[in-house]
Amino acid sequence: MRIALDAMGGDDAPLKIVEGGLQALKESDNRFELVLVGRNDEIEKELSKHSAAGLNYSVVNASEVIEMHETPNVAIKQKRDSSIVIGTNLHKERKVDAFVSAGNTGAFMAASTLMLGRVKGVGRPAVGTPLPTVNGTCFMIDSGANSDSRPQHLVEFGIMGSIYAKEIMKKDNPTVGLLNIGEESSKGNELAQASYPLLEKSGLNFVGNIEGRDIFAGKADVVLCDGFVGNIVLKFAESILPTLRTRFRAYAGGNPLKLAWAGLMGKTLKKVLKGFSYETQGGAPLLGVNGVPIIGHGSSSALAVKNMVLRAEEMVNHDIGKLIENSISKIENKAE
Amino acid sequence: MRIALDAMGGDDAPLKIVEGGLQALKESDNRFELVLVGRNDEIEKELSKHSAAGLNYSVVNASEVIEMHETPNVAIKQKRDSSIVIGTNLHKERKVDAFVSAGNTGAFMAASTLMLGRVKGVGRPAVGTPLPTVNGTCFMIDSGANSDSRPQHLVEFGIMGSIYAKEIMKKDNPTVGLLNIGEESSKGNELAQASYPLLEKSGLNFVGNIEGRDIFAGKADVVLCDGFVGNIVLKFAESILPTLRTRFRAYAGGNPLKLAWAGLMGKTLKKVLKGFSYETQGGAPLLGVNGVPIIGHGSSSALAVKNMVLRAEEMVNHDIGKLIENSISKIENKAE
Structure with missing residues (x-):
């Protein structure tokens, strides 16, 4: 399993984001691979502060950052190399199973909805x-x-x-x-x-x-x-x-x-x-899109990030999207 | 000034209601007359528990009580002798300047809106x-x-x-x-x-x-x-x-x-x-009806009732209804 984490999203990014992501890896004994999405150099700098050796992570570079105040639909169109767009693209291409971001909520929701597509019936x-x-x-x-x-x-x-x-x-x-x-x-x-x-x-x-x-x-x-x-x-x-x-x-x-x-x-x-x-x-x-996007609070702490990453793993394990699709089709059949 | 108080409205009525009403009279040095509306005998029983001598109150009998769960519009039509209807009638006839009730909120609002009528322009x-x-x-x-x-x-x-x-x-x-x-x-x-x-x-x-x-x-x-x-x-x-x-x-x-x-x-x-x-x-x-109806929480304590009665006095003093009428007409003129 691979879980992407928007290293640039949040008031205390990348500091608290990287810290929380690594905590999740430690707590889960490397059960999944953490994919840190964002500016390479900034992420590496944060990683160097921690004893990250042996932890199951990788970094995917994204040169741009969608700021908190930006208009979601405009931002995701203009900043094609932002962590939110790059991460959602990985998500869409099934290179990761989930994507966690504490960044611009509107942009993250818009990217997820537009790029991942809706679960059938939703x-x-x-x-x-x-x-x-x-x-x-x-x-x-x-x-x-x-x-x-x-x-x-x-x-x-x-x-x-x-x-x-x-x-x-x-x-x-x-x-x-x-x-x-x-x-x-x-x-x-x-x-x-x-x-x-x-x-x-x-x-x-x-x-x-x-x-x-x-x-x-x-x-x-x-x-x-x-x-x-x-x-x-x-x-x-x-x-x-x-x-x-x-x-x-x-x-x-x-x-x-x-x-x-x-x-x-x-x-x-x-x-x-x-x-x-x-x-x-x-x-x-x-919920209701093809994938597992998890939205974090703008002021997410390391603890908050850790819990979101672990929750993402749980949601992937339970295949929530598939369960939603089955339930919706059952109820639709019933209504017909 | 006369302020009516629904003695029967609220989870702890008439006990806490009468107690709170008398507290308001004491605290205000009898500046206004408190009109307790409800079952005569029950109110008198509560009054006898307090040193009410010298306090500026009167009692208006209302034999019925609209219970908390009753459907507002039905209740105010059927229970013409309820404390809410009797009190609102006093209010309508300008025999009191305000009416405070911690009883059935829907019934109290419906009675106030229907019987008092709306402030001009609202x-x-x-x-x-x-x-x-x-x-x-x-x-x-x-x-x-x-x-x-x-x-x-x-x-x-x-x-x-x-x-x-x-x-x-x-x-x-x-x-x-x-x-x-x-x-x-x-x-x-x-x-x-x-x-x-x-x-x-x-x-x-x-x-x-x-x-x-x-x-x-x-x-x-x-x-x-x-x-x-x-x-x-x-x-x-x-x-x-x-x-x-x-x-x-x-x-x-x-x-x-x-x-x-x-x-x-x-x-x-x-x-x-x-x-x-x-x-x-x-x-x-x-706000926006001709009069000063004040709605209390169902579980109003004596303190809550006291504060509502004193607030009613303040609102009457400030002639809030008249101020609303003036403001609305000013803004309407501006819009024309």
């Missing part, structure tokens, strides 16, 4: 994101690939999310909840109202509508929503920890006693808030 | 909710009155939200951000894309798109969104504290040492998380 690929709950993890899909969706797309998201929840999150017969503003089937906007009956007869383990408060409560393994709502909820969720940190700093001020106290609390809080950091969640897969 | 009344930020409070509108909205409605929400932010939250020239999934004006779903240019020329202090992470960061004083997105974000936000509590309990388990430690941390956390509890936020006003 109308709209979608991004899924693991979110913490009171006692585990749920999977929110779509968390940002599509701004506007139709009811049929939500059913597809449900199928793809259920497969991820079952295979990767090890949930047996995962429950699927439609994110809405009330429990009754008549509640919600036009999209939610029209999606409900389709989900009921989809064959999914549909548990009906869930509300914003039910996400953390873990009321559904798969939280279904359109990409507009999902992206807002995701970014809001990701802001909880930084907000707590800022508030703590403000509380402690320059006071050394309070600072020490906050430091002591920090250790416990870290345990209590396990899973609230995206670093531990293994990234956000773009 | 197409869609909307609910606004104060949310905490790293260094203060913002105001999210619409947080649930409308499931589907049109661009013009978002402009109205912006006008109403700005007035609340200015008058009640004391923000000078409040900034207005459109909740979206990217900064560029071309981002988002159809509604967001169509609303952006209208907001730009609205005369509001429009700062462009903001993302989910910008809510807590305090990037805008007024967070604009349609009621579907807003309600999901609101309920998600309200679940943060209970989720932390549940996680803490799970961490402490039955271990007395850990429990004591968690208790010690609780005090500091309360300071750090100031504003994260809806109890302190003064409830969610329904």
Whole structure:
């Protein structure tokens, strides 16, 4: 197996990216080959900082970098030698089995969708994101690939999310909840109202509508929503920890006693808030394309990168794309 | 001034409602008259528990109660003698200046919208909710009155939200951000894309798109969104504290040492998380109707009720409805 890693993507690239990639190799005992994509010289410089001898990696040069602020569709057309385009090309040609990037999310999604193509039967690929709950993890899909969706797309998201929840999150017969503003089937906007009956007869383990408060409560393994709502909820969720940190700093001020106290609390809080950091969640897969693209947070740490690379390996092993194709065709046959 | 309070609405009604109402009277030195609406005998029983002598209150009997699970439109038609209908009727007849209820939100909104009527020029009344930020409070509108909205409605929400932010939250020239999934004006779903240019020329202090992470960061004083997105974000936000509590309990388990430690941390956390509890936020006003209806959380405590009643007084003093009418007509004239 070969997993490509965008060495140039992310706020702390290539420093933290290379570091995290090597950690994944060490932790997995070289089970796969890590393909670092990016500027040769910069990658080599990072590699020289680590004891990389004996690790199963290779480097593929890509002279350009798509910056965070660039317009995705323009950037992937103009920067043909960028790490995102070069890596996705390797992915398309099956020279690698997965591609992990913490770079420009829009560009990475656009390149993956356009170049890899959709899994047969999938109308709209979608991004899924693991979110913490009171006692585990749920999977929110779509968390940002599509701004506007139709009811049929939500059913597809449900199928793809259920497969991820079952295979990767090890949930047996995962429950699927439609994110809405009330429990009754008549509640919600036009999209939610029209999606409900389709989900009921989809064959999914549909548990009906869930509300914003039910996400953390873990009321559904798969939280279904359109990409507009999902992206807002995701970014809001990701802001909880930084907000707590800022508030703590403000509380402690320059006071050394309070600072020490906050430091002591920090250790416990870290345990209590396990899973609230995206670093531990293994990234956000773009599901429904031919391949395994995994999207990382822009400020990914080495730990986050390590977990994404290991998650990519797991997804390749489970052949998620094939499972999606089979499930979609089954449900389509049923609907006919 | 007379402020009506739905004594029967809320999970802990009438106990916590009457208690909170009396606290508001005490704290305000009887500046207004509190009109408790609900079952006479039950209210009197609660009053007898407190030293209510000398407090400026009265009781209006309402024999029925609209329960939390009842269908709003059906309930307000069938239960004509419910506290929500009786209270809204007093409100409509100007026998009271405001009406606070922690009861069935849908029924309270429906009664207020249908019976009080809309402020001249307002197409869609909307609910606004104060949310905490790293260094203060913002105001999210619409947080649930409308499931589907049109661009013009978002402009109205912006006008109403700005007035609340200015008058009640004391923000000078409040900034207005459109909740979206990217900064560029071309981002988002159809509604967001169509609303952006209208907001730009609205005369509001429009700062462009903001993302989910910008809510807590305090990037805008007024967070604009349609009621579907807003309600999901609101309920998600309200679940943060209970989720932390549940996680803490799970961490402490039955271990007395850990429990004591968690208790010690609780005090500091309360300071750090100031504003994260809806109890302190003064409830969610329904803006754009003739009157001052304030919606409370179903599980409102006495503190929450006290703050809502005091907030109602403030809103009446500032004549928010009149200000909204004036602003809307100004912007309409400008658009012509």
